[in-house]
Amino acid sequence: MRILVTGVTGQVGHELSRYDWPEEVEIVAASRHDLDLADPGAIESYIAAGRFDAVINPAAYTAVDRAEADPVTAWKVNALAPAAMAAATHKAGIPLICVSTDYVFDGTKADAYDEEDPISPVGVYGASKAAGELAVRTGNPRHVILRTSWVFSSHGANFVKTMLRLAADRPHLRVVDDQRGCPTSARDIAAVLAKITLRLIADAQAPTGTYHFSNAEPTTWCGFAKEIFRQAESFGYRVPDVEAIATTEYPTPARRPANSVLDPTKIERDFAVVPRPWRKALAEVLSDLAHGATEEPEVTR
């Protein structure tokens, strides 16, 4: 059984390539070097030639602020590439599993977003991901779009590593306390993607569509930062004081939703996935970071 995984140098792709897959699974890990997603024309022939049983696409243009000044690249990678993947996987008769984001929502809802809530992105990144969702939905009926949020891991760029890096030479950090969401471990996302993919390969009647998955227990970026340092102290990291500020006090090129908590009820029901609290997953990531467990995975090429 051959499964194509994109974005293997990123957080989720890395965890997928080191996931404990069943013996019969061969992961074909495509990096930018193998398949440049800013060149959607190359995608169809790559998938047509690959004899894959499924495609998992965690690759994306994820630089939220940079996307505001580089919308064309963001739209190529986040919208046109998934459109090409949908066409190619549909033609090959195989499922496509894509990853999307809480940033497709505008954040004005008071409680958690479910899959039926209307999307209304407030920035280029969210808009390009929303377009990618639409392309996948219309291009291949055998798809799952897994929306997740606030991804962290020991590998790649994320808020946890940014906080630890900033704290190394600053005694005082200011972090927004009026954007709510759920931090989510890349490893937990990979496990969910693996479960969904194996089910879709095995069963033509398996559920398809859009699903929300994040780790449990909503917080704010400031709440996340404070917990990072509460836990990091025991690993010997320097602990700054963290000041709660408003979004207006931290201007960024891209707007972000004020609330992007995702309701996981549907994935719990259809795929028997039970999200664990992000604080538990954070402890594992901090331990990995402290013990230098970030070596590159062995992957099939």
Ligand SMILES: NC(=O)C1=CN([C@@H]2O[C@H](COP(=O)(O)OP(=O)(O)OC[C@H]3O[C@@H](n4cnc5c(N)ncnc54)[C@H](OP(=O)(O)O)[C@@H]3O)[C@@H](O)[C@H]2O)C=CC1
């Ligand atoms: N990060 C987050 O907080 C969140 C992410 N998501 C979604 O989850 C998914 C996984 O995110 P995450 O693992 O954090 O992403 P990362 O930013 O860690 O990794 C992105 C991956 O995409 C690859 N990529 C980017 N541009 C291209 C290109 N032109 N051609 C080929 N590969 C390319 C990168 O390759 P290279 O290393 O060569 O640049 C990298 O492997 C994405 O779909 C993202 O939208 C959803 C919610 C939150």
Ligand SMILES: Cc1cn([C@H]2C[C@H](O)[C@@H](COP(=O)(O)OP(=O)(O)O[C@H]3O[C@@H](C)C(=O)[C@@H](O)[C@H]3O)O2)c(=O)[nH]c1=O
């Ligand atoms: C570094 C820093 C950030 N912030 C704020 C800025 C922003 O509002 C918030 C988070 O900043 P970041 O730039 O790390 O996070 P951001 O890039 O917005 O993260 C997003 O990435 C994309 C890919 C997603 O899909 C989202 O789910 C989400 O994870 O924290 C502070 O208030 N103080 C700081 O010192």
Ligand SMILES: [Mg+2]
């Ligand atoms: Mg960012």
